[in-house]
Amino acid sequence: xxxxxxxxxxxxxxxxxxxxxxxxxxxxxxxxxxxxxxxxxxxxxxxxxxxxxxxxxxxxxxxxxxxxxxxxxxxxxxxxxxxxxxxxxxxxxxxxxxxxxxxxxxxxxxxxxxxxxxxxxxxxxxxxxxxxxxxxxxxxxxxxxxxxxxxxxxxxxxxxxxxxxxxxxxxxxxxxxxxxxxxxxxxxxxxxxxxxxx
Numbered sequence: 001x002x003x004x005x006x007x008x009x010x011x012x013x014x015x016x017x018x019x020x021x022x023x024x025x026x027x028x029x030x031x032x033x034x035x036x037x038x039x040x041x042x043x044x045x046x047x048x049x050x051x052x053x054x055x056x057x058x059x060x061x062x063x064x065x066x067x068x069x070x071x072x073x074x075x076x077x078x079x080x081x082x083x084x085x086x087x088x089x090x091x092x093x094x095x096x097x098x099x100x101x102x103x104x105x106x107x108x109x110x111x112x113x114x115x116x117x118x119x120x121x122x123x124x125x126x127x128x129x130x131x132x133x134x135x136x137x138x139x140x141x142x143x144x145x146x147x148x149x150x151x152x153x154x155x156x157x158x159x160x161x162x163x164x165x166x167x168x169x170x171x172x173x174x175x176x177x178x179x180x181x182x183x184x185x186x187x188x189x190x191x192x193x194x195x196x197x198x
Contacts, residue, residue, distance in 0.1 A: 003028055004044075020190050078149060090150075093151045102130040103161060109126075137177065159177055159181045160181075160191075163196075
């Protein structure tokens with residue numbers, strides 16, 4: 001399998017951590033979404049990452065679809081089997097992905113607009129939503145038990161992205177997340193290698 005991805009992307013990071021955890025052989029192909037390379041747009045009409053190219057020639061996107069595809073390859077070992085716990089994991093993963101959506105909206109607003117056209121109220125609104133999500137997770141951090149699941153990787157990728165792009169802006173208010181990431185790394189030593197970086 002091949003994964004079209006970026007080392008800075010939290011969504012790519014989540015998928016790569018899951019693949020590593022499930023011992024799936026995935027060839028990482030780094031792409032620049034701004035350049036719109038043919039290998040990406042030919043396999044994902046949205047031109048977004050991550051996009052998985054399966055050995056059967058099927059394109060799978062987005063990150064949530066890829067995570068569930070991986071889970072089916074390994075007899076659903078990526079998410080809890082009990083309905084209640086699975087729903088909890090899926091909700092937490094959605095919350096983490098939503099936080100990352102807000103964080104990326106901030107990055108794109110600053111990166112792709114001329115400085116005088118950057119809309120600070122938009123940035124403030126996105127940051128407020130991200131912080132609200134972080135507050136919720138800090139108050140209800142997921143337990144790290146015998147097995148990891150998709151939600152753990154989503155949260156680890158989110159924290160890694162915060163460390164990469166928003167250093168010094170969130171740590172003081174969310175020590176629980178820093179502590180959680182330390183515990184996660186003890187359970188999953190490949191975290192330092194696979195978290196967002198660049």
